[in-house]
Amino acid sequence: MKITRFLPLVFVLLAGSIIVLAMRAESTAVISPLQGQSIPEFSLASLENEQLTMTETSLTGEVQLLNVWASWCGVCKSEHPLLMDLAQQDKVRVIGLNYRDDRLAALKELQQSGNPYQAVIFDPKGSLAIDLGVYGTPESYLIDQHGVIRHRYVGALTRQIWEREFAPILKQLSVSGSLRESSDG
Amino acid sequence: MIPEVGHYALILGFAFALLGGTVPVVGLIKKDSYLTRYAWPLSYGAFLFIAIAIALLAYSFATDDFSVAYIAHHSNTQLPLFFKIAAVWGGHEGSFLFWLFSLSGWAAAVAYCYRKRDEQFIARVLVTLAILTAVFSLFLLMVSNPFLRMLPAPLEGRDLNPMLQDVGLIFHPPMLYLGYVGFAVSFAFAIAALTTKSTTIPWARWSRPWTGASWVLLTGGIALGSWWAYYELGWGGWWFWDPVENASLMPWLTGTALMHSLIITEHRKALTSWTLLLAIFTFSLSLLGTFIVRSGVLTSVHAFAVDPTRGVSLLAILGVLLIVSLVLFALNADRFTRPVKFGFLSKEATFLAGNSLLAVATLTILLGTFYPMVFQALDLGNISVGAPYFNTLFVPLSFLFFIFMGFGVLIRWHRVSTDDLITRALAPMSVSIVLGVAFSVWFERGINLIVCLSFITAIWISLTAIQAFYFRRTASRDRKLGLASLRSLAMVIAHCGVAVTIIGAALVSHYSVETSNKMGPGDALNLSGYQFSYRETELIIGPNYTAEQANIEVSKDGKFEAMILPQRRHYTVRTMNMSEPGIKWYWKGDIYITLAEKLNRTDYAVRIQYKPYVRWLWIGSIMMMLGGALAVFARFKLKATQLSEKEALVPATIVMWK
Numbered sequence: 001m002k003i004t005r006f007l008p009l010v011f012v013l014l015a016g017s018i019i020v021l022a023m024r025a026e027s028t029a030v031i032s033p034l035q036g037q038s039i040p041e042f043s044l045a046s047l048e049n050e051q052l053t054m055t056e057t058s059l060t061g062e063v064q065l066l067n068v069w070a071s072w073c074g075v076c077k078s079e080h081p082l083l084m085d086l087a088q089q090d091k092v093r094v095i096g097l098n099y100r101d102d103r104l105a106a107l108k109e110l111q112q113s114g115n116p117y118q119a120v121i122f123d124p125k126g127s128l129a130i131d132l133g134v135y136g137t138p139e140s141y142l143i144d145q146h147g148v149i150r151h152r153y154v155g156a157l158t159r160q161i162w163e164r165e166f167a168p169i170l171k172q173l174s175v176s177g178s179l180r181e182s183s184d185g
Numbered sequence: 186m187i188p189e190v191g192h193y194a195l196i197l198g199f200a201f202a203l204l205g206g207t208v209p210v211v212g213l214i215k216k217d218s219y220l221t222r223y224a225w226p227l228s229y230g231a232f233l234f235i236a237i238a239i240a241l242l243a244y245s246f247a248t249d250d251f252s253v254a255y256i257a258h259h260s261n262t263q264l265p266l267f268f269k270i271a272a273v274w275g276g277h278e279g280s281f282l283f284w285l286f287s288l289s290g291w292a293a294a295v296a297y298c299y300r301k302r303d304e305q306f307i308a309r310v311l312v313t314l315a316i317l318t319a320v321f322s323l324f325l326l327m328v329s330n331p332f333l334r335m336l337p338a339p340l341e342g343r344d345l346n347p348m349l350q351d352v353g354l355i356f357h358p359p360m361l362y363l364g365y366v367g368f369a370v371s372f373a374f375a376i377a378a379l380t381t382k383s384t385t386i387p388w389a390r391w392s393r394p395w396t397g398a399s400w401v402l403l404t405g406g407i408a409l410g411s412w413w414a415y416y417e418l419g420w421g422g423w424w425f426w427d428p429v430e431n432a433s434l435m436p437w438l439t440g441t442a443l444m445h446s447l448i449i450t451e452h453r454k455a456l457t458s459w460t461l462l463l464a465i466f467t468f469s470l471s472l473l474g475t476f477i478v479r480s481g482v483l484t485s486v487h488a489f490a491v492d493p494t495r496g497v498s499l500l501a502i503l504g505v506l507l508i509v510s511l512v513l514f515a516l517n518a519d520r521f522t523r524p525v526k527f528g529f530l531s532k533e534a535t536f537l538a539g540n541s542l543l544a545v546a547t548l549t550i551l552l553g554t555f556y557p558m559v560f561q562a563l564d565l566g567n568i569s570v571g572a573p574y575f576n577t578l579f580v581p582l583s584f585l586f587f588i589f590m591g592f593g594v595l596i597r598w599h600r601v602s603t604d605d606l607i608t609r610a611l612a613p614m615s616v617s618i619v620l621g622v623a624f625s626v627w628f629e630r631g632i633n634l635i636v637c638l639s640f641i642t643a644i645w646i647s648l649t650a651i652q653a654f655y656f657r658r659t660a661s662r663d664r665k666l667g668l669a670s671l672r673s674l675a676m677v678i679a680h681c682g683v684a685v686t687i688i689g690a691a692l693v694s695h696y697s698v699e700t701s702n703k704m705g706p707g708d709a710l711n712l713s714g715y716q717f718s719y720r721e722t723e724l725i726i727g728p729n730y731t732a733e734q735a736n737i738e739v740s741k742d743g744k745f746e747a748m749i750l751p752q753r754r755h756y757t758v759r760t761m762n763m764s765e766p767g768i769k770w771y772w773k774g775d776i777y778i779t780l781a782e783k784l785n786r787t788d789y790a791v792r793i794q795y796k797p798y799v800r801w802l803w804i805g806s807i808m809m810m811l812g813g814a815l816a817v818f819a820r821f822k823l824k825a826t827q828l829s830e831k832e833a834l835v836p837a838t839i840v841m842w843k
Contacts, residue, residue: 136570
């Protein structure tokens with residue numbers, strides 16, 4: 001009897017216990033290493049207009065939601081109606097980060113299901129996504145007037161998550177923003 | 186009344202399977218042949234009663250018995266009869282009943298076909314299958330019973346999901362399931378081999394036709410699924426790297442490896458551990474496939490049967506199955522290790538390399554499919570690892586594999602010299618490189634690396650397969666087109682099928698063109714040399730839906746080509762809208778039109794696509810299936826003719842390769 005014969009069993013047991021542990025663990029740790037930091041520097045074309053270059057300064061001036069998406073991403077489709085709502089009813093400025101995608105496929109997706117984005121950054125190589133530390137699609141970042149990341153959420157947003165995690169920060173930001181405006185005036 | 190009879194039949198089926206999994210075991214332990222032989226009638230009995238159960242469920246569907254909850258949820262009086270029958274496997278409970286039906290069916294088939302083989306060994310195979318049948322019947326009865334009543338009965342059913350109301354659906358899931366479950370037979374043979382002391386039993390040879398048949402059905406199931414996605418989902422795509430597609434691809438890859446590994450184990454008694462492990466993992470991956478589809482843990486276009494608790498019980502069953510079989514493997518696989526020597530340049534080594542590549546590809550897909558699930562389980566949200574990941578890893582692996590495919594058929598058993606290999610491979614290799622580059626230049630007026638590589642590997646695979654067939658024919662000149670040649674021919678057809686699929690996949694991925702336009706009656710546009718004129722919009726009333734249909738005339742150089750009729754359907758019961766594409770197909774490509782949303786009173790968003798060589802994907806799959814089926818057929822013929830000279834096969838085959 002050779003010990004190596006047990007290798008498949010050991011391998012499967014390891015994989016199995018990882019999955020079981022993963023399903024058990026109620027980790028609610030919010031992973032947001034970039035929280036409180038500025039958006040990394042970048043220079044990428046816009047999805048709709050190849051000539052238009054977008055940089056980190058395009059993401060300042062207003063509070064906005066940066067949403068990482070792709071046309072090949074099934075989960076993004078489930079999140080899409082909420083983004084439409086946020087853009088139309090809640091008047092949130094939503095910016096898209098199109099991740100490792102095909103330009104035509106992405107444009108077609110927006111044409112077919114509606115475009116919630118004020119602007120879309122086209123990132124076919126995932127260069128900005130790497131700097132942001134994107135795990136996968138979809139992901140959303142709340143960015144304040146100065147281009148500082150205030151909150152990050154990995155996975156599909158729902159109305160519940162929005163109200164719980166994003167709305168309070170947004171409210172706080174808009175209050176401080178209007179205070180500053182009034183003091184400026 | 187009828188559903189209760191069905192329910193009762195299912196319980197009886199469970200009882201038969203339970204006895205089938207225990208009584209022969211007692212017989213085997215006590216060396217009591219009388220008890221051991223019970224494995225046969227008990228296998229037949231379990232199949233008979235499970236068949237009765239599924240037939241009665243189908244009958245209740247046909248007669249609109251909405252007091253059965255499952256039927257009320259998946260049928261409707263307006264549904265055409267054959268969709269009612271297909272609705273039997275349209276939801277979780279019913280599809281699981283079908284799964285069980287095929288499992289007991291395979292068991293009964295093994296019992297019947299191998300009724301005269303080594304009793305001790307086949308009894309072990311049947312016991313393994315009976316235990317599986319018993320476990321899954323119990324699962325069905327406890328947590329997903331399709332016969333449960335819903336009282337008071339609703340007057341009308343909720344209708345079948347419109348996405349599933351299609352001819353493709355009538356055949357896709359059953360074929361897929363028959364394939365998935367067929368690997369249970371390969372698994373059972375592996376378990377029987379691991380629990381038998383004797384090492385002289387040619388279990389690899391006995392397992393081959395069953396593995397081949399399952400592979401053929403699984404290939405058909407996957408091809409039908411991709412065909413269904415192509416023309417029913419209305420996106421014009423044929424493979425989405427969707428978790429459910431991945432779930433069927435994984436057992437297909439390991440099943441392919443198993444099929445080839447069995448050849449080596451049968452002829453050379455080598456790679457036995459590989460074969461055993463592949464059999465175990467192929468069936469486990471089939472189970473995992475069922476788990477993915479049935480649990481809804483992964484977001485997918487296929488999520489029409491969602492219930493996580495059932496998924497967890499399936500996962501538990503899978504865990505026990507894997508642990509038991511791998512412990513058996515760890516303890517007993519040594520019996521088969523015989524010092525078989527083969528050189529670095531030999532058929533054995535090439536097959537080993539090919540199998541390793543298939544295993545790596547499977548692991549890649551497994552990782553990509555479950556990474557999002559683990560991510561979600563850790564409560565980090567729902568995310569997607571999509572096409573980019575799979576394409577970057579899978580495409581290069583495939584090309585590497587295709588190269589080995591060619592060498593695998595050309596190279597001899599045992600050991601060859603480098604010179605000999607070069608002599609054999611030189612002609613096909615140079616021809617495929619020259620032709621491949623020529624074709625890709627002709628298509629592109631430039632070189633696209635992927636297309637060029639696809640042409641080269643496709644031609645390489647076909648030429649080497651044909652050359653190997655020719656060698657075998659000349660080597661066995663004294664015989665007529667014997668069974669060995671028939672099997673070699675099966676290999677040629679299957680390998681050429683792979684080549685055809687490669688060309689289809691490469692060309693449709695790289696040269697598809699499309700345009701989306703606002704069109705209404707009177708509008709026209711051009712695409713790829715075709716003129717499209719929107720004639721009129723028609724309103725259509727179907728059996729359980731209403732539809733707007735665009736009549737679009739296609740012409741080429743002023744000559745009428747076809748009338749393409751895409752529809753937007755509204756299913757009233759489920760208030761769902763579906764887009765039904767209009768397709769005109771040619772050998773060289775499809776014109777594919779979808780009618781998207783209505784933009785104003787007369788105009789629609791119309792999406793016109795040209796998909797070059799898309800049919801080749803499925804033509805190739807059909808060729809693979811034909812090849813596989815021919816190989817299985819040749820096996821059964823072989824048994825009939827060579828039953829008396831059992832061992833004559835082994836030396837004969839080796840001679841042919843020299």
